[in-house]
Amino acid sequence: MSTTSRDDLRSSNLNPSSQGFTLWSDARTYRVAGQVIGVALVILLIWRLTNNLFSNLDRLNISRNFDFLTQPTNFAIAENWGFDTSLPRWRMLLIGLQNTILAAGGGIVLATILGTIVGIARLSSNWLVSKISTFYVETLRNIPPLVVIIFFSIAVFSSGPFPVFREATELKLPFSDSNWLILSNSRIGFPSFSAERNISAFWLLFAMTFLFAACMWAWRTVKSSKTGVPHRRVQWSLGVFVVLLVLWFFLLNGPYDWSWPSRTENGRRLASGFGTSAAYLSVTLAIAIYTASHIAEIVRGAILAIHKGQGEAATSLSLSSYQRYRFVILPQAFRRIIPNLINQYLNLTKNTSLAVAVGYAELASLTQTSIGNGAPAPQSILLMMCGYLGLSLIVSLIANVVNRSLRLKDR
Amino acid sequence: MLKNKKLITLLCATFALVLFAVACGSDDSDDASLLEEVQDRDSVRCGVRDALAGFAVLGADGSYSGFDVEFCRVVAAGVLGDANKVEFIPLETADRFTALQSGEVDVLIRNTTWTATRDGQEGANFLFTTFYDGQGFIVPADSGITSLEGLQDATICVAQGTTTELNLNAVFSARGINFTPAFFDTNTALQEAYEGGQCESYTGDASSLATYKFTSERDGGPAQYVIPEVISKEPLGPVVADGDTAWAQAVNWSIMATVQAWEFGLNSGNINSYSGDDPNVLNFLGAIDPSIEGLSTDFAVNVVSQVGNYQQIYARTLEPLGLPMAGSANRLWTDGGLLYTPPYR
Numbered sequence: 001m002s003t004t005s006r007d008d009l010r011s012s013n014l015n016p017s018s019q020g021f022t023l024w025s026d027a028r029t030y031r032v033a034g035q036v037i038g039v040a041l042v043i044l045l046i047w048r049l050t051n052n053l054f055s056n057l058d059r060l061n062i063s064r065n066f067d068f069l070t071q072p073t074n075f076a077i078a079e080n081w082g083f084d085t086s087l088p089r090w091r092m093l094l095i096g097l098q099n100t101i102l103a104a105g106g107g108i109v110l111a112t113i114l115g116t117i118v119g120i121a122r123l124s125s126n127w128l129v130s131k132i133s134t135f136y137v138e139t140l141r142n143i144p145p146l147v148v149i150i151f152f153s154i155a156v157f158s159s160g161p162f163p164v165f166r167e168a169t170e171l172k173l174p175f176s177d178s179n180w181l182i183l184s185n186s187r188i189g190f191p192s193f194s195a196e197r198n199i200s201a202f203w204l205l206f207a208m209t210f211l212f213a214a215c216m217w218a219w220r221t222v223k224s225s226k227t228g229v230p231h232r233r234v235q236w237s238l239g240v241f242v243v244l245l246v247l248w249f250f251l252l253n254g255p256y257d258w259s260w261p262s263r264t265e266n267g268r269r270l271a272s273g274f275g276t277s278a279a280y281l282s283v284t285l286a287i288a289i290y291t292a293s294h295i296a297e298i299v300r301g302a303i304l305a306i307h308k309g310q311g312e313a314a315t316s317l318s319l320s321s322y323q324r325y326r327f328v329i330l331p332q333a334f335r336r337i338i339p340n341l342i343n344q345y346l347n348l349t350k351n352t353s354l355a356v357a358v359g360y361a362e363l364a365s366l367t368q369t370s371i372g373n374g375a376p377a378p379q380s381i382l383l384m385m386c387g388y389l390g391l392s393l394i395v396s397l398i399a400n401v402v403n404r405s406l407r408l409k410d411r
Numbered sequence: 412m413l414k415n416k417k418l419i420t421l422l423c424a425t426f427a428l429v430l431f432a433v434a435c436g437s438d439d440s441d442d443a444s445l446l447e448e449v450q451d452r453d454s455v456r457c458g459v460r461d462a463l464a465g466f467a468v469l470g471a472d473g474s475y476s477g478f479d480v481e482f483c484r485v486v487a488a489g490v491l492g493d494a495n496k497v498e499f500i501p502l503e504t505a506d507r508f509t510a511l512q513s514g515e516v517d518v519l520i521r522n523t524t525w526t527a528t529r530d531g532q533e534g535a536n537f538l539f540t541t542f543y544d545g546q547g548f549i550v551p552a553d554s555g556i557t558s559l560e561g562l563q564d565a566t567i568c569v570a571q572g573t574t575t576e577l578n579l580n581a582v583f584s585a586r587g588i589n590f591t592p593a594f595f596d597t598n599t600a601l602q603e604a605y606e607g608g609q610c611e612s613y614t615g616d617a618s619s620l621a622t623y624k625f626t627s628e629r630d631g632g633p634a635q636y637v638i639p640e641v642i643s644k645e646p647l648g649p650v651v652a653d654g655d656t657a658w659a660q661a662v663n664w665s666i667m668a669t670v671q672a673w674e675f676g677l678n679s680g681n682i683n684s685y686s687g688d689d690p691n692v693l694n695f696l697g698a699i700d701p702s703i704e705g706l707s708t709d710f711a712v713n714v715v716s717q718v719g720n721y722q723q724i725y726a727r728t729l730e731p732l733g734l735p736m737a738g739s740a741n742r743l744w745t746d747g748g749l750l751y752t753p754p755y756r
Binding site: 037056057059060061062063068070074075076077078085154157158159162165166185186202264266267269278356357358359361367368370371372373374375376377 | 467503505507508509512528529531532533534563564565566571572573574575576579580581589591592593594595596600603604607608609610611625651652654
């Protein structure tokens, strides 16, 4: 706005009658009218598009309701968690959502750990370590995640070094006939727990022990702030927690036992243990490794953003390298990391939909299958979008809570 | 006042722009038949596969070939008089109905099974069945599996979003055979997984299993065994969008002309030199005008002389890939098959 026009406005405001004040000569009228028209046009556009969709659906005799959700699914799913194919479609979509969460959750944990290590390693004074990390970041960051997923699916699993499941490599425990790992190109078997006895009693004691450990934490904190002795609350609470749990475990005669992975006699299924499919591993590992390259840069940037004097001050207090990071640099860097990390978590969650390419039964993939088998596309896609939107909102909600509790507090 | 004028101009411009956008996004629900649109465009957009041996394969030179592809050309020859006026649009299995519904393709000739649900819920209109198929299972010959019961606990590779998935589940659960599906959105990925041993068996239309077995063994792959049991009916044929009778009829009669010509003993070599006096044949060649909208009186001559009759198409595309016509349902009704067209009179 130029000065002349501002002067015009001011004089018209101060002196309405002298310039023949009307509603039309007031700039505010136009501002409000502009906004109203803008909103009206957007509503009109949405209404027009919806109308268009509805008339086309009607023309093609495609339903516009959500009745299909209650029809039986009728197709089997690989990662099905005991899903019965005669259950309605909405249950099938929930399985998809669950598989998406599993892939995203696994990816987030792995990416965070790997990303932090690589980010710090890039700043290492060891030439080899820092160059390897740089190489990792610069390559992975510049490859589309879909390509990484397909690479894992084909080069690591499908045509990779692992044998077919029938001839799977079984890694045995020492002095035992049980396997601790079964490796094949279609699934990997891990040990899991099998519930044996006194389960509810064990979990009741677990909850009580947890509360007790929490009280211990609070007590140490209060004591430390009153007397100034080091609180050592992690050691105290964790120690109490672990010791008591082990005690309960033996007192209850071992409520859980190991379930070592083994195969059925015909060598086609896992008889015990926990199995993950190659598709799940391809997706989770690929997006974790891809996202880790971005997280590494965020970590490195945050560390570099800490003033050099902080590190020098720590060194001059003769803190060790570990102490310097643990007590001086990382706590400050962490605050800068969180907001960017949220973005990466959101991206990672959305990237799980690329699992369609390798047939992992997550939300996008099952939606596609469902559409191919009679579900109307617009409604199915709408539900899928709501699913991803919901997930993203939950992730950012959690991350925002963490961010708020960690940020600098003005006292 | 100058400023207000600017504001008004700006608003008017925005308004005009949005109005323009709305107008552009307006629906195509004017009731003009797709037939006219195809004729105006002078090309048929045909939705096909791109990597199914025998049915539709995208060659190294960028051209399509195969059984389904030939029928796309049949439609172009019938409606436009030139078999080459086809634009082939490769579609993934999961996208095919959406492409048809949204008008991205005029006709879908893509190994698509005619089912009640698809007819009803997908807004699809299935036309003359060009290929009678059934779902089968293929296993490596050295696996020793010879029956469906031998697939207990097996992992089975299956194409995503197909009737195959539904049949597999229905038949196996009825027989109490436990299985794990592994689904893939492209045939290539599916076959790669099967060859990599990620699944014990791969299921699909018996025809595609036969062509897969043939091409894979020919190219030096391990011996394959197709389990003789067929678990479903899979009538495959062209599909158009619901609610457009004129276009559907034009496509249907073009396709049926190939079967009718075969029944009359006409093929691409002799149709132009027919000198007999069978009134039925003469009708077929253009002596009567049945007034099917969009088809000229001699459309059948165009179809057969440019592409061939059904038997020629079959012999050209499928038989070289180990899929003999003998013994299948894809023979003329006079020969004990299922190919039967309404009379041309």
